[in-house]
Amino acid sequence: MDKQNNKRGISRRRFLKDVVLGGATVGAGLTMMPGVRPANAAKKGVYTLKYDCYIGATAEPAQLDNWFLDEIVKRSDGRIQIKKFWSGALHKVGQHLPAIRDGLSEISLISYGYYPSAVPLSRGLEWYYRGCNHADSLLHVCRDIYDDTPELRREWEDRNNAKVLYFTNWSYCPFIMKEPLPNIEALKGKKVRGYGIGADTVNRLGGQGMPIVAGEVYTSLERGILDGAFAFAFITAEKMKLHEQAPYIVESGAGAHAPTTVVMNRNIWRSLPDDLKEVVSKTVEDIYNWRYLELYSELTKESVDKMVAAGAKFSTWTDEEIKKATNIVQPAQYKNWIEKIATPNNFDGVAFQAKVDALIKKYEPGKLMNPWETYKQKYM
Structure with missing residues (x-):
């Protein structure tokens, strides 16, 4: 035909x-x-x-x-x-x-x-x-x-x-790692799955962002191709049982995903x-x-409970470490978008990002707890 x-x-x-x-x-x-x-x-x-x-x-x-x-x-x-x-x-x-x-x-x-x-x-x-x-x-x-x-x-x-x-x-994306990740230094050289701007974030923090499709992340962790995942939604990660291969769930302060x-x-x-x-x-x-x-x-509460029951370990970076990560990633990340995407498209990216900042201030703090906050409330 x-x-x-x-x-x-x-x-x-x-x-x-x-x-x-x-x-x-x-x-x-x-x-x-x-x-x-x-x-x-x-x-x-x-x-x-x-x-x-x-x-x-x-x-x-x-x-x-x-x-x-x-x-x-x-x-x-x-x-x-x-x-x-x-x-x-x-x-x-x-x-x-x-x-x-x-x-x-x-x-x-x-x-x-x-x-x-x-x-x-x-x-x-x-x-x-x-x-x-x-x-x-x-x-x-x-x-x-x-x-x-x-x-x-x-x-x-x-x-x-x-x-x-x-x-x-996609709510939140803590690091989902095969080994503990206590700080930024521990990420150095680690091969971590990253989606889109998430891979850029991993690279800026010293890891190696790997653009592996979601359906192949589990087997990539299993075979040692990956050391962990970032820019992978927490709830979806639980549904796909990534914690069986990478049981360390680390809140790094990255924010909404x-x-x-x-x-x-x-x-x-x-x-x-x-x-x-x-x-x-x-x-x-x-x-x-x-x-x-x-x-x-x-869904977040349900996924936290299932991961805990399966033996996953939840942790968070210190406030000092989160601030350090923030200073590494921003404003360099969104300024890169202004320079390479907004300006060539004749779009005022500076004014746009200023509006974004104002709206973030308007709507923060929100109410949806991240996985670490959910875990802390119930299990600590």
Whole structure:
């Protein structure tokens, strides 16, 4: 089939878009619920949307998204229906944002590190040791800076044909090590998995950042390829049982981890009637107001308990060591973004980061305890 289509000048991607998936048109999205005849489906306005995700359903952002998706189905009285594709079942890592742009998917979770050329300005929200020490604070910082920055909105909406539904993140990323890590000096020369700006952070602290995909981290620890992991979400690490190979969970003061954005194809968003847009918007408000904090608190406590039961050892760097790490990483890290990304894109990165600082001060301290704080509260 593919060869025949190519001979006719039709690419496989175009064929899937136009014939199989049909996600870019309202006609394809306006489909039948079980037991509803075609004429009634059009009359009732039932929208079947694909949620397309590169991570598994047990990861913390995925669990939040799952709640959101189920809620909009329920609150819309079934007029919105969702088909969920987890773990790259529909598109692979690095393909999800183009799929949203081209209408091959309707809703997706986007992690910026996989799309450096597509969302360069948004990557100005990726940093560690910045004083944003609570993940719920980062949630609100990202929302407010987006609302206040036209260039960010154009980056998502015009450049990528994506309607931002809400911001989320991967909560916290303590060092997860095979051996104790009492201080920065102990990190020297250690091979540590790092995602995106996380690898840069490891390198600045004297380690060797290793860009190994999440699914291969366990075996890499097992085989000695890695000495540990950073920029790997704590809750997801527990679900993937990394502590079996790396039982030392070390809080280093890095702060909130890895902002992400949940988006919808902009054409689909515009096609929704106002009452369904209101359903989506009200559900998003609940994420910011209470659901994120509630869910991530529950998941953090659960993961701490399971790791403790399995023999993991929790510790933290001293305040002096955390301050030393902070001075090594910042402001050098975000100034590098200003110089190499913001300025070449004719974007005032200095003013942007000043807004970020102001918002961090506004929303800190947040309420979501990190793994060490959770452990300390229950076990010390």
